[in-house]
Amino acid sequence: MKPFEKLVPRLEAIKLINENINPINRVENIPLIEGVGRVLAEDVIADFNVPPFDRSSMDGYAVKAEDTIDANESKPVKLKQIGIYYAGENKEILIEKGQCIEISTGSPIPNGANAVVMVEYTKKIGDFIEIYRKTKQGDNIAPEGEDIKKNEVVLKVGEFLTPGKLGALAAIGKTTLRVFEKPLIGIYSTGTEIVEPGVPLKNSQIYDINSYTINAIVESNGCLPIKKGIILDEVTILANSVLETKNFDLTVFSGGSSVGSKDLLSDIVENYGKIHFHGLQVKPGKPTLFGEIENRPIFGMPGYPTSCLNNSYVFLIPALRKLAHLPPKEDRVVKARLAKSIRSDGGREQFFTVKLNGDTAMPVFKQSGDITSIANADGYFVIPIGVYSVKEDTEVEVILFNH
Amino acid sequence: MKPFEKLVPRLEAIKLINENINPINRVENIPLIEGVGRVLAEDVIADFNVPPFDRSSMDGYAVKAEDTIDANESKPVKLKQIGIYYAGENKEILIEKGQCIEISTGSPIPNGANAVVMVEYTKKIGDFIEIYRKTKQGDNIAPEGEDIKKNEVVLKVGEFLTPGKLGALAAIGKTTLRVFEKPLIGIYSTGTEIVEPGVPLKNSQIYDINSYTINAIVESNGCLPIKKGIILDEVTILANSVLETKNFDLTVFSGGSSVGSKDLLSDIVENYGKIHFHGLQVKPGKPTLFGEIENRPIFGMPGYPTSCLNNSYVFLIPALRKLAHLPPKEDRVVKARLAKSIRSDGGREQFFTVKLNGDTAMPVFKQSGDITSIANADGYFVIPIGVYSVKEDTEVEVILFNH
Known part of the structure; x- marks a missing residue:
């Protein structure tokens, strides 16, 4: 049994993890509707202005602002209503001096109009509308391109897709998003005493806990867990599994990284790859290993369930989120x-x-x-x-x- | 066009939402591995002790504590090693006075032993082990049931399943979990000017944004979004959709709840059900409706995308989480x-x-x-x-x- 050579403090370990994990490059196309929580893999540019036309931002009357200059509460201006514009309708009525058009929110501004009077400041009398407040040019109009301008970069590569950002992508008509794939995370539990929940326990056996806690951590942090199950703490079996890690973007072993005589993971990683640290100056969670084989990072977590899970919160989550291009988890x-x-x-x-x-x-x-x-x-x-x-x-x- | 009768302040609105939303009752069985973020629908009781046997919590030597009373750094006690216990092995060796057994972490304690000496305080000399530190009964032994006791309620109905709680369920061998179903949330966008992203825009049209932002909010808060798409702001179409809300645990309409002449949702909800509030004393988001038809809650969100989404954060999320039995979202x-x-x-x-x-x-x-x-x-x-x-x-x- 060999002791740990040097226990690495938490912050140094996190620095080593950060230095040795690279975000993945693989991308995939997904439908807009599935975008929440994903990360953009390309800059997205608007092909047109949003809104694509000057539109009314209020229910009211489209007018020529200059016609309302003398309007006030006690002395309204009277304009002739020559039509109605509902949102979504495509009409072509021209407003002349002294005229107005009833307009609903979201409707295009009629030709000739340059302001909208809110309905609250008007009164309808037959075909005429009394205007009780002066407007100025542009009042209650959302001009074309106010929200998003044509050729503008709406969102950049690496952007984490929140509900609001998905809304911006919908606004410019995107139906397919190019995003980074979710990293594949291999999960192994090692140990001769560990059995799968559901299988009856023999004397001296206990159920696998770590595969399930790590699986949950992986899934909650933007990665795809691949639960490989329980493998024996035997040198050839473990070595084969360690070499399989090339199929994953990161692999987590639990158990088998302490200094016990059957704890072989560190020898194998050292043999086939590189150890970045082995042994942390933390409790619980001392016997933790972080290394790589062929540029694929490997965590060796302690077998003890609370050690394993606590370390997953403190050390694995930052690794997963960096792999997946996700913003760091902020502590509450x-x-x-x-x-x-x-x-x-x-x-x-x-x-x-x-x-x-x-x-x-x-x-x-x-x-x-x-x-x-x-x-x-x-x-x-x-x-x-x-x-x-x-x-x-x-x-x-x-x-x-x-x- | 009718004005809002009374604008409801935010806190009063949240109180009304809370009073009029009931968590759903439907349950389903899911595999343990899919449990993260779900909510237990039953108490879970342990059928056996965890650990199921007294086990060593260290690598070292199982001893009779009384044999080590005189041991210290300068004067070790010498015990005869009569075997090795690895974790997962099922051996039956009895320790007699003056004897010890090499034992690894997680291994059952041999009969006759009542303490484990950590390997750090020992030295192997042939068949004999020198013990350099006195132990007392129970040292480095995790007794049967220390973690979870047989017949203990491990987790109660309503428990939100974190990685740690899933670990506890794995520890007691659960493979299937009885959880509350995810509430079904119907999502409609209304408005004649709204079209689905991907369809070419005609003059006066804009893309549907709200279906996508609400879909993302629903998915991120433990519910299942059912995107019903865009419906016209026409009385019969809208009335049919409102009556379809019985298929959902909650329905969100966006657009059509302002006071414009084509804004019919409130009339229809009033006609077939009940309005809890209509009009909020907030900006953005004033024209918001909350009501119910046949005990199924309905939100009428403003059509304006930022109003709709801001209101979704402030008012819809608490409703969704209560429906889904989820703990309230804590603001950061x-x-x-x-x-x-x-x-x-x-x-x-x-x-x-x-x-x-x-x-x-x-x-x-x-x-x-x-x-x-x-x-x-x-x-x-x-x-x-x-x-x-x-x-x-x-x-x-x-x-x-x-x-």
Whole structure:
């Protein structure tokens, strides 16, 4: 059994991950309707002005502004109504001096008109409309191209597609989007004691947890999980799997990266590729490996479910999001008071999981081997290296597990 | 054209929405692997203890603690190694006084042993192991049931399934989850001027934007969008569509809820069902309707794309999440300084969209009819009723559009 040579601090590990992960290049075409959460792989340019014509931004009357110069509350101007323009209609009526046309929001402005009077400032009397407020040229008109100009770059490559940005793409009539593919993430659980949920447990066996937690993390961060299942901690089997990693944009192994005698992953990655770090100065999650084989990144996560999942939040998510061209996940942090005193390791930065109850943080961390140490938590706070205990009622900053 | 009778303030509108939306009852069974983001529709109880046996939480040697009482750094105790326990193996070796067994993390504790000495505090000399540190009973043993106890309710009905909670379900061997169905949301765009992206535009026509922005909002909030497309603003067509709303858990119309002469939705909802509010004291988004027909909620959103989408963030998302049993979306708020002075309506609460540039908030709001007023924004700040302008360099709280 070999000890870790040097434990890498969290920020250094994140820097190494960031330096050694490249966003994927593969692109695909998808329908506009499926675009939410995807990332544009091309600049999108408008072929025409939006709106494509001067249009009314109010319900009211299209007028010549100069006809309304003398209008006010006590002395309205009277204009002759010569027609109605509904939105979507394609009429060609010319307004002359002294005339107006009833117009609804979104309707093209009739020829000859240069302003719209809101219906609230008018009164209809037979064929005539009394105008109670002076307008000036352009009032209540959205001019052609106000929203988006022809030949404008509407969205650039790398843009994360929110509902609003999809709206802008709809506005310019895009039906197909060129986006980056979702990165393929291979997921393996290793260990002779691990079996698939559903299979009856024999003595000494436990169910695979990590494939499921990692699968969920991958899916929630813009990547496509490929669950490869459980493989034995045997050298030839593991070596074959490690070489299969070329089929994925990133591969996550869990178990098999600690220093136990059956922990072979690091030897194999070292042999066929390169290790960027092995061993983190964090708790839980010390026995974590990050490396690559043929430029395909590999994570070796601890077998302990809470270690594995906590590390997935802290280290894997940034990797996945960079691969997928996604913006970094922003932490949501709330302040709370610790419900009871706790002890820490002191030698490593500890992620201490808590459940929030109002502004009280209840410790829920039991052991790294217990999935309930994280399943029952709303988030965690960080206990720095060198701190050996945190007293009851201390204010802590809880980083929430993002949903 | 009829004016709004009374404009409803935002908080009152949200209260009305909350009072008149009930979470759906329909449930379905899904595989564990598809569980992330879903909501449990039943209590889940553990059929067995997790771990199912006392296991070692360290690599080291299983011992009788009483054999190590005199051990210390300078005077080790020597124990005879009588075997090896790997994780997943099912051996039956009994430890007698003076004996030990090499054991790896996760392995069942051999009969007769009651503690594990970490490998770091041992030295192997032939068949004998020198122990350099005293242990006490239970050291480095995770006892049966420490994580989850048999017959314990692991997760309750209504629980939102995070990666950690899915891990707990895997730990107890669940393969199928009973969850609430995703609510079906019908989406209609109304208006004679609106056409589907991809169809060539005639004069006076524009592309449908709202179906796409609402579709994205629905999909990102745990519901299933059913895009019904564009319907004409004609009374019989609209009435038929409104009656079709019984096929959906909630229906969103956009366009057709303002007070223009062709705006018929409110008449029809009033005729066949009930209006909870019509007209909001907000900008953009005043002409918004919320009602129901046969207990199926209906939103009538403004036709203007930014009004429609802003309202979807503020009013529709809470409705969707309540329908779907999802926890409320928590706002992410950042402070920023306004890059230039702006004016507000004053009579209505205004949601003013901005783009963030460091700690500067650049106004991007143009007109409610312009999708870029929101597509180019990172979030918005709220200008209260009665405030008519906000000066350059004022600190504002920007509510981010959640991704």
